[in-house]
Amino acid sequence: MSSFYILTGLVAAFLGHLAYRRLRRPSFFDLIPGPPSSSILAGNLLELSTSGAGSLPLIWRQQFHENTVLRIKGPFFSGDGLFISDPTALWKVYDTNNSFARPPSMTAIGEKLVGKGGIILSEGEAHHRIKRIMQPAFNAGPVRNLLPHFRHGALALVDAWGNLADAQAESGKKDAKAAIDVFDWLGASALDMIGLAAFGMTLGAVGRMQGAESVSNLADVYKTLLDTMGAEESAVSIFIRYSPSWLIDILTLIPNKLMQAVTKSLDSANEAARALVQDRVEAIKNGDTLSNDALTLMLKANLNEDTKWRLTESEMTAQITSIFFAGHGTSAAFISWALYQLAMQPELQDRVREEILANAQQYDAEQDSNIFSSKSMPLFDAFIKEVMRFYPVVHFNEKMATSDTVLNLSRPLVLKDGSTVSEIPCPKGTVIYADIISYNFSKAIFGPNADEFVPERWYTPTQGKLAPSVYAGLFNFIAGPKACLGWRFLILESQVMLFELIRNFVFHPPQCDVLKRMQLVMVPAVMKGEELSVEMPLFVERVQG
Numbered sequence: 001m002s003s004f005y006i007l008t009g010l011v012a013a014f015l016g017h018l019a020y021r022r023l024r025r026p027s028f029f030d031l032i033p034g035p036p037s038s039s040i041l042a043g044n045l046l047e048l049s050t051s052g053a054g055s056l057p058l059i060w061r062q063q064f065h066e067n068t069v070l071r072i073k074g075p076f077f078s079g080d081g082l083f084i085s086d087p088t089a090l091w092k093v094y095d096t097n098n099s100f101a102r103p104p105s106m107t108a109i110g111e112k113l114v115g116k117g118g119i120i121l122s123e124g125e126a127h128h129r130i131k132r133i134m135q136p137a138f139n140a141g142p143v144r145n146l147l148p149h150f151r152h153g154a155l156a157l158v159d160a161w162g163n164l165a166d167a168q169a170e171s172g173k174k175d176a177k178a179a180i181d182v183f184d185w186l187g188a189s190a191l192d193m194i195g196l197a198a199f200g201m202t203l204g205a206v207g208r209m210q211g212a213e214s215v216s217n218l219a220d221v222y223k224t225l226l227d228t229m230g231a232e233e234s235a236v237s238i239f240i241r242y243s244p245s246w247l248i249d250i251l252t253l254i255p256n257k258l259m260q261a262v263t264k265s266l267d268s269a270n271e272a273a274r275a276l277v278q279d280r281v282e283a284i285k286n287g288d289t290l291s292n293d294a295l296t297l298m299l300k301a302n303l304n305e306d307t308k309w310r311l312t313e314s315e316m317t318a319q320i321t322s323i324f325f326a327g328h329g330t331s332a333a334f335i336s337w338a339l340y341q342l343a344m345q346p347e348l349q350d351r352v353r354e355e356i357l358a359n360a361q362q363y364d365a366e367q368d369s370n371i372f373s374s375k376s377m378p379l380f381d382a383f384i385k386e387v388m389r390f391y392p393v394v395h396f397n398e399k400m401a402t403s404d405t406v407l408n409l410s411r412p413l414v415l416k417d418g419s420t421v422s423e424i425p426c427p428k429g430t431v432i433y434a435d436i437i438s439y440n441f442s443k444a445i446f447g448p449n450a451d452e453f454v455p456e457r458w459y460t461p462t463q464g465k466l467a468p469s470v471y472a473g474l475f476n477f478i479a480g481p482k483a484c485l486g487w488r489f490l491i492l493e494s495q496v497m498l499f500e501l502i503r504n505f506v507f508h509p510p511q512c513d514v515l516k517r518m519q520l521v522m523v524p525a526v527m528k529g530e531e532l533s534v535e536m537p538l539f540v541e542r543v544q545g
């Protein structure tokens, strides 16, 4: 019965909203080009049923060419939103003075998924306190020391895929069934990498895919949690992505199997994370000086911190869930797209492998991350940057203006009435969607061939004005105080993993189209009958000789 009242209330609110839209005075934003107001839902459903270039921002990009500002109208009083890829405007949104923050609606969704108190959802002073403890573990030096952990994880995957490739070769089959779903395996491997490098523990997720006993229940718990979140992308969830927080709170009151499943796995994940923190604190107290994983460094930093800055045990536990959440699907998708691109461009794959093999002996001897520099391995370095540009697995990032402000633009914006402006007013409450895809594909920044995959572009400096950036002038990790904490971790993890995989295997293209599916992360998907299945089926063959 309560569901009936809630739904009736929502329908009434919707009708009221339509009336308000008709009656309100036109604003400046009405002059900014963008998809028709009614298309936000239809467009998002399109995003769901995704085609090859199936991201909504991608479709808009084709429609609106090089427009660096697009206006959207969100459903249910969620106000005006701006998709922005203009570098000057991005500098303003992501500067350190905090005049923009995560929209409350996104925090509301996030808290339902990953719980409260983690670094990702925190803002302002609370965020500063958490980051102070976490940042040192993710700086360049400590991350460089994680190389042996990443190598260990990469070799476990090489071993597993070697067995599968041998079986494939023996059966002589090269049909769809013989393909390896590299995304699934890389997901397990990413869990193992985080387990080893971030938390100093063996999770055994890759071993489990080969039929071994579970080493730790944490791997199962997080896999269930992340799979449940992956299933989240329904029409309703896309709808609420653009909705105000009060609406999200109401919607989640409706009895819902998905939310119940997420809450259940989140509880188990938190329980397992708490046990891990307690175990690690005990080890430090007992004089553990050898462990160099991120959690040990964070806990040591915490113990040495002034009490007013120190994180409590439950705050520390929340950070573990944040790291798993932020660092698992992202890296699995990123490395999957890298392998896909190599499979589609065999000539490039050969050249990258040649460079890897030329450096393999030195790498084995020194095990030093310097080998991955643009000086030692220019093509490998350029390839990774180009994958980052071409496959922005995190495709947009939301912020909301916390006070009235103005956004200057690097290029004039042509309004619907034909006039041009070089700045746009941004009233308090305006939601900004930093459009990472459009930025990464901007011809003004990356040149006329921005739509093509060309690693060599990285041999010369980029021409156009760049957005603030922590890596290669790209916006994938955003910038400012809330920039990705794990970007160095991700780059080294990918370098080590790709080095070992390309060194050992040749990748052949799938026998079907691979689609870009816009979940929270841009994941690969293929059509299986009528259903879209999240996977990346590649043929993997051992390198001969």
Ligand code: HEM
Residues within 6 Å of the ligand: 119, 120, 121, 131, 194, 198, 322, 323, 326, 327, 328, 330, 331, 334, 393, 394, 397, 398, 476, 477, 478, 481, 482, 483, 484, 485, 486, 487, 489, 490
């Ligand atoms: C291709 C891979 C990755 C991409 C594109 C990426 C991108 C991002 C982005 C855009 C944010 C900002 C989110 C927001 O505030 O809304 C973020 C935050 C974060 N990321 Fe990553 N990330 C990646 C991999 C990783 C990995 C591997 C880790 C950890 C091992 C990680 C840890 C974090 C953490 C802890 C935050 C929260 C930072 C804060 O709020 O201060 N990320 N990431």
